[in-house]
Amino acid sequence: MDEEIIRDFVSRMDAEYFDRFQPTDIAAHIKLAARLDPDRPCQVSMKESGDGLLEIVVVGYDYFSAFATICGLLSAFGLDIREGSIYTFADAAPSGGPVSPRRAVPRHRLRSKPGLARKKIVDVFRVRPLPGVPFAGPQQRLFVQELDGMVRLLDANRFQDARNRVNRRLVEALSRSRGAFTGLLNPVQIRFDNETSAGDTIMNIRSTDTPGFLYAFSNALAMRGIYIRQARFENVGAELHDRFHIRGRHGHKIADPAEQQELRLTAALIKQFTHFLTWAPDPAKAIDYFDRFLDRILEEARDGKALEFLKGKQTLTLLARLLGTSDFLWEDFLRKQHANLVPLLEDYQRVALLRPRSGMIRELRKRLAGARNDAMRRRVLNQFKDQEMFRIDMKHLLDPSSTLPDFSRALTGLAEVVVEQTARTCQATLSRTHGAPRLAGGGPCPFAVFGLGKFGGGELGYASDIEVLFVYGGAGRTTGRRPLDNSEYFERLAQEILQWIEAKAEGIFHLDVRLRPHGSKGLLANTLRELRTYYSASGLSAPYERQALIKLRFVAGDEALGRQVVRHRDAFVYSGQPWDLDTALDLRRRQVRELVEPGRTNVKYSPGGLIDVEYAVQYLQLLHGHQAPRLRTPNTLKGIAALSQEGILKPDETVALREAYVFLRGLIDGLRIVRGNAKDLLLPTHDSDAFIFLSRRLGYATERWEDGASRLAADITRHMVWTQQFFAHRFGAVTQD
Numbered sequence: 001m002d003e004e005i006i007r008d009f010v011s012r013m014d015a016e017y018f019d020r021f022q023p024t025d026i027a028a029h030i031k032l033a034a035r036l037d038p039d040r041p042c043q044v045s046m047k048e049s050g051d052g053l054l055e056i057v058v059v060g061y062d063y064f065s066a067f068a069t070i071c072g073l074l075s076a077f078g079l080d081i082r083e084g085s086i087y088t089f090a091d092a093a094p095s096g097g098p099v100s101p102r103r104a105v106p107r108h109r110l111r112s113k114p115g116l117a118r119k120k121i122v123d124v125f126r127v128r129p130l131p132g133v134p135f136a137g138p139q140q141r142l143f144v145q146e147l148d149g150m151v152r153l154l155d156a157n158r159f160q161d162a163r164n165r166v167n168r169r170l171v172e173a174l175s176r177s178r179g180a181f182t183g184l185l186n187p188v189q190i191r192f193d194n195e196t197s198a199g200d201t202i203m204n205i206r207s208t209d210t211p212g213f214l215y216a217f218s219n220a221l222a223m224r225g226i227y228i229r230q231a232r233f234e235n236v237g238a239e240l241h242d243r244f245h246i247r248g249r250h251g252h253k254i255a256d257p258a259e260q261q262e263l264r265l266t267a268a269l270i271k272q273f274t275h276f277l278t279w280a281p282d283p284a285k286a287i288d289y290f291d292r293f294l295d296r297i298l299e300e301a302r303d304g305k306a307l308e309f310l311k312g313k314q315t316l317t318l319l320a321r322l323l324g325t326s327d328f329l330w331e332d333f334l335r336k337q338h339a340n341l342v343p344l345l346e347d348y349q350r351v352a353l354l355r356p357r358s359g360m361i362r363e364l365r366k367r368l369a370g371a372r373n374d375a376m377r378r379r380v381l382n383q384f385k386d387q388e389m390f391r392i393d394m395k396h397l398l399d400p401s402s403t404l405p406d407f408s409r410a411l412t413g414l415a416e417v418v419v420e421q422t423a424r425t426c427q428a429t430l431s432r433t434h435g436a437p438r439l440a441g442g443g444p445c446p447f448a449v450f451g452l453g454k455f456g457g458g459e460l461g462y463a464s465d466i467e468v469l470f471v472y473g474g475a476g477r478t479t480g481r482r483p484l485d486n487s488e489y490f491e492r493l494a495q496e497i498l499q500w501i502e503a504k505a506e507g508i509f510h511l512d513v514r515l516r517p518h519g520s521k522g523l524l525a526n527t528l529r530e531l532r533t534y535y536s537a538s539g540l541s542a543p544y545e546r547q548a549l550i551k552l553r554f555v556a557g558d559e560a561l562g563r564q565v566v567r568h569r570d571a572f573v574y575s576g577q578p579w580d581l582d583t584a585l586d587l588r589r590r591q592v593r594e595l596v597e598p599g600r601t602n603v604k605y606s607p608g609g610l611i612d613v614e615y616a617v618q619y620l621q622l623l624h625g626h627q628a629p630r631l632r633t634p635n636t637l638k639g640i641a642a643l644s645q646e647g648i649l650k651p652d653e654t655v656a657l658r659e660a661y662v663f664l665r666g667l668i669d670g671l672r673i674v675r676g677n678a679k680d681l682l683l684p685t686h687d688s689d690a691f692i693f694l695s696r697r698l699g700y701a702t703e704r705w706e707d708g709a710s711r712l713a714a715d716i717t718r719h720m721v722w723t724q725q726f727f728a729h730r731f732g733a734v735t736q737d
Contacts, residue, residue, distance in 0.1 A: 041151050067086055170215060201255070226249075321398055327676070355388075412460045592735070631646065694712065
């Protein structure tokens with residue numbers, strides 16, 4: 001062998017390494033190191049080592065979190081790590097100076113061989129396959145292939161991608177034995193030693209041996225910037241004895257007692273949490289957010305209550321599912337309002353998904369009563385909205401008995417309370433300055449808010465717009481010291497309502513007024529007379545606007561005015577006047593051409609998507625509603641039931657249409673909940689991790705995650721193909737040209 005490679009290895013390896021291994025072992029390790037180059041950053045050897053154990057040696061370049069990656073992959077392949085040692089090269093000396101007390105190697109000579117100056121690791125594990133888990137030739141080759149891929153990710157500084165990949169494999173392995181893990185793990189005992197080593201803190205650990213422990217622990221250290229330079233670990237009976245040589249974020253010892261205690265708590269909790277990742281749709285997301293969540297709790301915890309609460313099995317299960325589901329929930333609630341999570345999780349099972357409207361109104365008004373000005377009232381109202389919305393989202397995500405209709409009713413009920421109270425508060429604010437609006441005859445001028453779209457249908461889902469329509473009684477003037485014409489007063493009122501209710505992200509409680517008369521060019525608020533004129537046989541409304549009015553529903557304000565508007569809606573929409581189906585189908589074809597990306601599936605707009613279910617119901621309501629009053633409902637599921645009762649839908653069509661609607665709504669919620677964006681409607685490709693995590697969010701839990709993804713793909717195809725065929729049979733095809 002090249003003498004320079006041998007000299008580099010011997011001079012930079014820790015002295016303890018030479019006491020630990022025989023010369024023949026050292027020679028084998030040096031041979032593996034000699035094969036390393038930038039294109040081959042890792043080498044692996046395996047051999048039987050007696051008493052049923054297999055020795056796996058990994059020699060490679062030194063990367064941050066490499067040890068955690070290797071341990072995670074070993075556990076993912078069902079290998080019980082019985083003992084092992086890891087060693088890391090010392091840094092090469094600058095300017096040709098000595099690298100260790102051993103024989104020095106000039107710096108310029110180290111650079112003469114590709115990769116020679118790079119630090120290397122020698123990790124030696126003695127493992128035993130778990131009962132019933134094969135680890136012969138094919139599995140061994142796959143292990144080497146997987147490790148090579150992960151090391152290449154580390155080499156490219158893609159540490160999070162490598163962590164995601166090993167998390168995925170490990171959690172799949174743990175999920176296969178999830179039934180055997182029923183309780184919390186025994187405490188981890190950690191003792192710090194800053195005397196024995198000149199440059200390192202030595203952590204001595206005693207813990208019950210459990211699958212994935214070394215991975216969970218080393219991963220916890222890596223995520224906190226703790227560098228593992230050397231380690232020894234072995235099983236003594238049922239107990240794991242470990243010794244880690246570590247350095248902190250800046251290369252120094254960890255001497256601060258508070259930092260040591262924080263590390264004890266964090267490592268123990270993350271170790272526990274790892275075993276609940278099987279409940280997380282996206283395990284890598286869950287453990288990343290849990291680590292950040294712990295940072296915030298540890299920064300602010302004073303009495304330890306939060307930490308004690310986090311040690312509960314139920315809590316960790318719920319957190320795994322919450323944190324492994326949504327970036328939006330983390331960014332817009334958990335990260336900013338983490339202190340509220342403990343009481344929410346404590347009350348999780350006690351509080352129902354559907355709260356009585358009267359109770360929500362009382363609670364909101366009680367909170368508002370303590371606010372001293374409009375700015376505080378606005379802040380209180382939006383805090384109430386956000387907390388209730390998070391409660392509803394959490395309950396729906398965590399409660400297996402929660403149905404889509406219940407989730408929709410809960411969100412819709414919250415939106416009604418918030419919109420109604422906002423309208424009341426804004427009216428009171430305007431009236432203090434401008435007085436109460438009056439009609440030309442002197443009587444009070446009524447005002448009402450109506451829901452449209454999914455808000456009108458009582459069908460709000462995750463990231464649905466809150467579509468509203470503002471209507472007032474008629475012309476007149478206010479009575480205050482600074483009077484306004486009613487038109488200006490109600491325009492200002494509508495603007496105030498829109499500004500008061502804050503959208504957390506695009507589509508999350510975003511008030512949408514585009515479905516008003518004349519669209520974006522029209523006034524925000526219209527009189528009853530203007531509404532009647534616009535929505536009439538001789539008015540300016542387009543055919544699609546007549547269709548949109550099916551979803552109109554009174555939600556707040558003057559009830560008498562609400563009834564007048566609803567009566568006019570029924571007279572106009574369900575008049576029996578001819579309805580231009582061809583124009584409606586042309587609009588649907590335009591949606592396919594303009595909104596569906598070629599080669600991709602848009603769950604809402606692609607042929608067979610959600611729009612085809614909703615439009616099919618609405619078309620049939622328009623065609624038959626003048627003869628059958630029971631069809632005049634803004635709710636899609638009630639519309640399907642009514643069409644069935646009238647004999648317009650056959651029994652098998654009723655079942656299939658309802659199932660497709662519920663399935664596609666759930667699919668869209670599953671897509672949107674990750675980022676909280678209403679525009680997340682594109683289906684990931686079926687061979688992607690994103691599609692696998694989508695299937696897990698939707699409850700397709702299988703031992704082999706790809707099997708769950710395949711089942712989801714089959715269900716998507718089945719529902720969308722049936723819907724497309726049904727729509728084409730009834731109304732005409734809308735496929736892209």
